[in-house]
Amino acid sequence: MKKLALLVAAALMCASMAACGSSSSSSASAEGSASASASASTEATASGEETTGGTLIMGTNAAFPPYEYYEGDQIVGIDADIAKALGEKLGMEVTIIMVS
Numbered sequence: 001m002k003k004l005a006l007l008v009a010a011a012l013m014c015a016s017m018a019a020c021g022s023s024s025s026s027s028a029s030a031e032g033s034a035s036a037s038a039s040a041s042t043e044a045t046a047s048g049e050e051t052t053g054g055t056l057i058m059g060t061n062a063a064f065p066p067y068e069y070y071e072g073d074q075i076v077g078i079d080a081d082i083a084k085a086l087g088e089k090l091g092m093e094v095t096i097i098m099v100s
Contacts, residue, residue: 053091056095057096057097059098
């Protein structure tokens with residue numbers, strides 16, 4: 001009985017570890033959805049050069065100060081500051097939207 005329990009436990013551990021892996025098709029779909037958020041005119045070339053322009057869209061839930069919260073009608077906080085710094089570095093306009 002102990003051997004059977006050990007075998008079942010080992011099989012469950014293997015199955016749970018396999019669920020953590022990713023295939024190339026899931027990573028390709030993740031890349032596709034990430035690029036849909038940014039403008040198509042902003043892509044890094046293979047040499048590392050970047051073109052500027054477009055809009056970087058940050059979706060957040062502004063209920064977790066100091067990371068993100070409402071100040072008046074604007075979403076501000078540490079995460080918003082990071083997104084703005086990234087946009088500045090990439091030469092992109094940053095739009096922060098509330099998602100729930």
